[in-house]
Amino acid sequence: MSLCRGIYPSIWRVATLFAAIATGFAAPQQEPAKPAEPSESSAHQLFVTVGKSIIVNSAAAIERISLGYNEVAEATAIGLNEVLVNGKAPGETTLIVWQRDGNKIFFDLTVRPNTTEAKAKLQAVRREIKKQFPGQNIDLSFDGGTVFLSGTVQDVTSAQRAEAIAGTLGKTVDLLYVAVPPPDAEILLNIKFALIDKTVTKQFGFNLINTGGGNSIGGTTTGQFAAPTLTPATPLSLPPTVTLSSALNVFLLDSHLNLGATIEALESQNLFEILSEPNVLAINGQPATFLAGGKFPYPVVQGGASGSVPTVTIQFQEFGVRLNFVATMTPRGTIKLELAPEVSALDYSNGLTFQGFNIPGIDVRRVHTEIELEPGQSFAIGGLMDRRTTELLSKIPILGDIPLLGKLFQSRSLQKENTELLILATPQVVRPIPAGQKAPELKFAESKSEALPKPLTETPIQTPGLAVTGPVPVAPPTPSMPLEDLLQALKNPTSKLPAETGGQGQSGGTAPPR
Numbered sequence: 001m002s003l004c005r006g007i008y009p010s011i012w013r014v015a016t017l018f019a020a021i022a023t024g025f026a027a028p029q030q031e032p033a034k035p036a037e038p039s040e041s042s043a044h045q046l047f048v049t050v051g052k053s054i055i056v057n058s059a060a061a062i063e064r065i066s067l068g069y070n071e072v073a074e075a076t077a078i079g080l081n082e083v084l085v086n087g088k089a090p091g092e093t094t095l096i097v098w099q100r101d102g103n104k105i106f107f108d109l110t111v112r113p114n115t116t117e118a119k120a121k122l123q124a125v126r127r128e129i130k131k132q133f134p135g136q137n138i139d140l141s142f143d144g145g146t147v148f149l150s151g152t153v154q155d156v157t158s159a160q161r162a163e164a165i166a167g168t169l170g171k172t173v174d175l176l177y178v179a180v181p182p183p184d185a186e187i188l189l190n191i192k193f194a195l196i197d198k199t200v201t202k203q204f205g206f207n208l209i210n211t212g213g214g215n216s217i218g219g220t221t222t223g224q225f226a227a228p229t230l231t232p233a234t235p236l237s238l239p240p241t242v243t244l245s246s247a248l249n250v251f252l253l254d255s256h257l258n259l260g261a262t263i264e265a266l267e268s269q270n271l272f273e274i275l276s277e278p279n280v281l282a283i284n285g286q287p288a289t290f291l292a293g294g295k296f297p298y299p300v301v302q303g304g305a306s307g308s309v310p311t312v313t314i315q316f317q318e319f320g321v322r323l324n325f326v327a328t329m330t331p332r333g334t335i336k337l338e339l340a341p342e343v344s345a346l347d348y349s350n351g352l353t354f355q356g357f358n359i360p361g362i363d364v365r366r367v368h369t370e371i372e373l374e375p376g377q378s379f380a381i382g383g384l385m386d387r388r389t390t391e392l393l394s395k396i397p398i399l400g401d402i403p404l405l406g407k408l409f410q411s412r413s414l415q416k417e418n419t420e421l422l423i424l425a426t427p428q429v430v431r432p433i434p435a436g437q438k439a440p441e442l443k444f445a446e447s448k449s450e451a452l453p454k455p456l457t458e459t460p461i462q463t464p465g466l467a468v469t470g471p472v473p474v475a476p477p478t479p480s481m482p483l484e485d486l487l488q489a490l491k492n493p494t495s496k497l498p499a500e501t502g503g504q505g506q507s508g509g510t511a512p513p514r
Contacts, residue, residue: 043106048087050114056083060099069093072111087111090145118142121169129165138162150175152480177480185284185429187327192424193276195343205264205411228262276321285328293320298359319344319362327427334372335427339381342366365421378426386419
């Protein structure tokens with residue numbers, strides 16, 4: 001029994017081994033695994049630095065290569081199994097290598113920036129900014145090809161120049177803050193207008209009439225001054241009717257002699273004077289205007305459609321003492337003035353009559369010029385002296401040449417005009433009167449019985465200069481603000497002096513033609 005127990009397990013193990021061998025030979029043979037097809041998802045990572053090169057090896061011979069974005073890198077086959085890749089600019093692209101056995105190899109090529117060169121440029125730009133803007137807090141940071149400019153500068157010019165310097169590194173993001181600038185200078189312009197117009201007129205003439213002596217009527221006149229009009233009566237035995245054209249004439253009539261005479265003897269002196277001293281205040285570089293006068297209406301005929309009745313539009317024309325100017329501070333510390341002063345008045349002698357209405361003309365004296373002067377200096381920008389003499393002599397031929405007696409057959413008119421215009425400009429830089437300082441007092445007439453009211457003040461009212469007010473600074477609400485906000489706050493539309501008002505007006509109603 002013991003022998004059997006020892007033999008049976010051995011026999012069992014041997015039988016099991018032979019069964020396993022037999023089963024292995026009987027099992028079908030499996031095919032070897034095929035290599036996976038290359039794809040973009042299984043692409044290899046490839047890295048190169050700008051300005052440097054790497055070599056890519058291939059186990060099989062290379063048939064051709066392709067690079068997706070040539071601006072980032074360049075690839076060249078330098079042998080049957082090697083590809084040379086050069087980095088040109090930071091970025092990413094794809095490199096594909098075809099092998100002669102049909103396989104394709106994909107590479108995700110990443111070109112990294114050259115940090116050594118970038119750091120050198122960044123340090124050079126930082127040194128230049130520190131040199132150009134000493135004492136100003138300007139910082140630069142460079143990341144991914146983008147420059148971030150931050151800090152606080154004193155003015156807009158510094159911010160723009162710092163951005164231009166940082167732009168040499170590439171795309172720049174401006175994060176600068178700008179200190180709030182002080183208020184603009186205020187310029188007070190004092191203009192003195194002095195206009196004097198003198199006219200002297202002398203007239204002398206003599207007209208003779210015969211009222212019917214010898215059963216005849218008649219008269220002599222030079223035609224320069226209107227003579228009396230004789231109207232025969234009915235019947236002719238009655239004296240004629242005498243009509244005088246001007247009541248200012250000296251009229252003499254002797255009924256016994258049937259002889260009459262009118263003498264035109266007139267001497268007149270006219271004086272027209274304007275003196276105005278407007279003080280106009282404006283911010284540096286901004287236009288200002290002043291007008292002391294009024295508007296007068298005048299009709300303008302508006303043409304209608306064919307067959308319709310035209311209408312008359314009433315417009316208004318300004319006249320008086322006008323001043324338009326723009327004052328600008330220059331880097332030299334002077335004040336550049338663009339001035340357009342004007343003095344105009346209604347002129348009825350050169351007007352017209354329209355449908356029974358007397359429409360005056362306008363006598364205009366205008367100057368448009370540019371000057372430059374220091375604060376407090378004065379300039380006579382316009383001066384005009386116009387002297388005219390007009391003499392008219394009319395006489396009856398032969399009779400007017402008789403000595404002494406010929407004066408009765410002559411008429412003389414003499415007119416002399418003398419016009420003088422002076423415009424004096426004086427600019428100065430001023431500041432507002434500080435809070436708490438006494439302002440000029442206004443004084444009015446004490447009683448209604450006074451013939452003329454007293455002046456408002458003993459001295460002309462004007463804003464005191466810096467010698468009185470002192471440099472009064474205005475504290476801004478914040479010490480600094482972003483550059484784009486400051487540029488928006490300082491943005492002003494381009495402005496010029498207003499155009500001349502001749503022929504312009506505003507509609508005030510219509511009136512049908514009569």
